[in-house]
Amino acid sequence: MMTEPNTTPIVEMTGISISFPGVKALDGVDFRLLPGEVHALMGENGAGKSTLIKALTGVYGIDSGRIVVGGVDQVFAGPAEAQAAGISTVYQEVNLTDNLSVAENVMLGHEIRRFGLIDWHATRKAARTYLKALNLDIDPKSSLSSHSLAVQQLVAISRAMVVDARVLILDEPTSSLDSDEVARLFDVIRTLRDQGVAILFVSHFLEQIYAISDRITVLRNGSLVGEYTPAELPRVELVGKMIGRALEVLTELEGRSERAVVDRSGTPFMQAIGVGRRGSIEPFDLDIYPGEIVGLAGLLGSGRTELARLLYGADHADSGETLVSGQAVKLRNPRSGLAKSIVFSSESRKTEGIIGDLTVRENIVLGLQAERGWMRRVPRKKADDVVAQYIEALGVRPANPDAIAGNLSGGNQQKVLLARWLATAPKLLILDEPTRGIDVGAKAEIQKLVADLAAQGMAVVFISAELEEVLRLSHRIAVLRDRHKVAELVNSDDVTTDVVVDLIASGGTSA
Amino acid sequence: MATDEMTVKARKQPEPKLTGAVHRSRPTLDRRYLPVLGTVVVLVLMLIIGGSRYDNFLSGRVMANLLINNSFLIVVAVGMTFVILTGGIDLSVGAVLALSTCISAWMFVHGWPAYVAIPAAILAGALIGWAVGVMVHVFEIQPFIATLAAMFLARGLCYVIAPESIPITDPTIVKLGTRWDLGGGWAITPSGVIALAVVVVAFVTLHYTRFGRTVYAIGGGEQSARLMGLPVARTKVLVYVISGTCAGLGGLLFAAFSSSGYSLTGVGMELDAIAAVVIGGTLLTGGSGFVLGSVLGVLVLGLIQTIITFEGTLSSWWTKIVIGALLLVFVILQRLLVVRRR
CATH class of the missing domain: 3.40.50.300 (P-loop containing nucleotide triphosphate hydrolases)
Known part of the structure; x- marks a missing residue:
């Protein structure tokens, strides 16, 4: 050999x-x-x-x-x-x-x-x-x-x-x-x-x-x-x-060629109308329906993360209107997003996501705890159940709730982060570069998980620098360039990376 | 192999971006000198203001006194610079300085000769510094806490040794304060010479020895320094030894200045030293700064005091207010520099 x-x-x-x-x-x-x-x-x-x-x-x-x-x-x-x-x-x-x-x-x-x-x-x-x-x-x-x-x-x-x-x-x-x-x-x-x-x-x-x-x-x-x-x-x-x-x-x-058709007849879970923030992203419109994966495509610095932060309330918009389930809401901070069942998994896993010194269990329970407010502690029994359920469902390795999160590999940290937000039963899941820096295997597992979640009715915003990945998963793709949303297209077999790259290059004018 | 070399050569021309910042158009001043330059500007401004407001302000006598009266603080600030360059802090120096005055005074009273008492006082400082270094490095205690503990220890030992002020009459110590006239009002004392010598030695150590460069490397990133295979442990312990030694030596200079050993000497002096280092342009996060900047920092502090003395009607507390304001300005300036660099 x-x-x-x-x-x-x-x-x-x-x-x-x-x-x-x-x-x-x-x-x-x-x-x-x-x-x-x-x-x-x-x-x-x-x-x-x-x-x-x-x-x-x-x-x-x-x-x-x-x-x-x-x-x-x-x-x-x-x-x-x-x-x-x-x-x-x-x-x-x-x-x-x-x-x-x-x-x-x-x-x-x-x-x-x-x-x-x-x-x-x-x-x-x-x-x-x-x-x-x-x-x-x-x-x-x-x-x-x-x-x-x-x-x-x-x-x-x-x-x-x-x-x-x-x-x-x-x-x-x-x-x-x-x-x-x-x-x-x-x-x-x-x-x-x-x-x-x-x-x-x-x-x-x-x-x-x-x-x-x-x-x-x-x-x-x-x-x-x-x-x-x-x-x-x-x-x-x-x-x-x-x-x-x-x-x-x-x-x-890879073999999954048929994409589930998303029912876009009802009210979108979230509707952004002319939402923008000066110096961060120009006003944009975006509808996200339950069960739909909306991919954000664009180069680094095109405003992908900035757009996501507005949807979630991490930054507050200085123009436009946001509707959640048809009702106007003001999202001023992550808490108000969480209250509307909107969660955001940050691209900087280490600094804005995982708390390395805490255990896997503590990291997963954080989201639930934030939702309940700090006065009402999540009971240990419930925490154990939730943690066990997600470690199993996401295949976190090692499957040990007491392992220190910082000792886990990047892919497994990402899974723990996902588990944290999934435990809060969100209706809109915003994933910013969930697969960056992790290996093929874990990447495939996370992609599959996202697809499954959408199939169960969760709305997902998926951000990735890898166009192939965005194309593989998304039902619709919003194309960003220079902090503008320049195009939005429904994904089909005709939409290839070349199409999207052309859109990014031309700034949407050819579409 | 031959083809490899050819491709290497072929690549050489069309890659200007890999040569980085060398070709930046006009020769700009190295950013690292900017904070120190700020200190120089402040110092010059103060001299101009003082000189225009008061007669005799710019005389040789006043300027010489500036150095002579602050020689102990210069020595302490130099030691502090080493520590802050690694990203640490040393709160114990004021108390260690007091301990040094007490030990030497006590030994003189009990009949010990100067050649025993002086090294003993300095050694006491070095020992406390070593203990702090071991706490910081081996037991990974925050420098703030480790040196705070050392501060209480040293201050407590002062009271044990000298509950009351002990006068010092030892000729060697007294001689440290002799004024050597240099003409035109200018003068220098052995204390001043020692302080200047310490500055020179510190400068050479920081810039011309591997130890000195390791100090800067640790301040730039301790993890990186370790992975680069530099002797991080030894260096980190040594900077606290240096700071303690400087505080011990500073104590002797202070004893010459005050002719006594007293347990309440130098309360809060660690803060003056830190202020001098920061005003002198050294970043509290470590890795950037110069020992000469710290000397300028001490002179700025001294000048503030001189101006307020010349003013006559102002309470001496104004010194603290001005120092506080200056410190704030410098810290904000440094912050802006760091932000701009990113």
Whole structure:
């Protein structure tokens, strides 16, 4: 199944296990990394990729197992020790300090000294050399924060090379880069690989994995699935190995060609007439009927979130009128939205959604509690029932109400967030980017859930940057551009991403 | 490999956006210096106002006294700058300074020579700083609480050692206050020289050592600093040791200034030091600021006091009101800078 390598591994991890309270993050995982290869680590959110990386770099201690680096048994107490052993990591969120200059970020801790004091001239010159090696022609004296995320990412890699890395770990380095920037990063990766650096690459983008990897290791639920070469592992099989059973859900959803016809004869659940807010979104009309999924399509910054916030009362409109079930209402704050059974699941899961320090149970009950008011505590029995019901229905993993929400993977946090709002039995569910940053499996499950909820009569506003997803789910699509609602179309098989992209590009005039 | 290199070269030209901000048109002043520049402007304005309103205000004597009378505060503010740069705070410095005066006074009274008493007083400050550092880093106690505890501890120890004020007659300490005439009314004391030396050493440490750069990196983001493999633990403990040591040394300078060891010395001085650091342009969130700014901050505070003394009719409480107003202005200014940066 795998080609026998002719070089000895630089990193060999055997039987690695790590547990967190309520979560078994890694369970006897084996992993090896050869010099001069790009090795992709694949798996869903929560499969244990990040944990494995953090075990290798000494951020987490391991409960059991063995880590051999360059033929030496190692137990790293922290990133500093791992770096000393030649293992450098570039994380998804650029972990540099943006209050300092580029040169300092590259050289921090490795500044060139003369007579015990830092020789800034030589240090900047060295930084320039490292930057040049990655074909990065920027002024080392410039402040890091003045550069784009892509450049910062490359600066982070330059820094990794300063310590003479034999192993370079890239944890989702491409998640915020555009395609040109990715191509550029890949050039750098190939150059380093050819110099004999072992590169561990993590990404959610399958195309990128196949473009750059020499070998692929797949994890699922904290366990090793296997090690493969890209040639012997077609994409479909890779996805299958990553998500296991969830693949069926995905294909089921893909196959769903007939869309339920929404009865638009009665009163819409919500009617927005000329609702707008200065500086946020121009006045728009929008009707949302029970059982209908209205997708909002548009580029980043086109006003998708702003529109949703007006519907929910998070911001209050300065023009227009909102009717709920035919009656005029004033939505001044999230509470008034909640009182009308309108709930909003924010796009920033971490800052506006999940409370990481609380348990899954506490997070789910929050919505119910808010609806009852803080004076009337939700009885424990009822809370337990509700929580158990939604953990089961949404397939939250681990299925442990006492797990700390912050320890869950992104997809599972999203499910907990959904459970919170579904527990309040809403009539209108507004989902802002519910599937961002989560893996294919969980994504499919959440999409299916949304479709099912609508089929049961719930009105849904669905926001996503992924047009395919909006098209797959929505009955109607509102197209936004530059904080204008430029078009609204009924979804059918004739509506393709090209149609919507044209609408966005033309600003609705061609429709 | 060869083809890879070719593609790399081919890409080089058409990618101007990846070169970032280098090509920004006119050479602008580095943003990091803006807050300090604000302090300089305030200082100059105050000198102009003072000079135009009062005779002899801009004389060498008044200016020299500004440095001499505030030498202890400069030393304390320098230590505070290290702590605030990491994003921490040290509320214990006023009490530690008092403890240092009490310890030295008590030891002199009990016949200890200066070469024992002076290091002992400074060491006491360093020890308390170390204890605070360990509390903050190892036990992850908020710096506010850890240093508050240290403040009560140090203040309490003062009363144990010196319930009453103890006069200091030790020649070494007295000598710290000798005025060396520099002509034209200008003068300097050994205390002033020590303060200036501390500033120079602190400046070099912050800007020309790896330790100093780590201080800034921690202020910029402790998590990032840790992941970059920097010695975060050691550095965080050390900044509190530095602050404690500076407070201990400041106590000796204050003892020279007041010729006594007294348990009620320096009540609220930690707040003066924090005010000086903030007015000097250091962000309370850490990662941005300069030790020279803190010196300017102390001089601004000193000037306010001088102006109010010259005014004569004003109650000295006006000093506090002006400091409060200035502090507010500077904090709002910093906030605006941070907001604009985003």
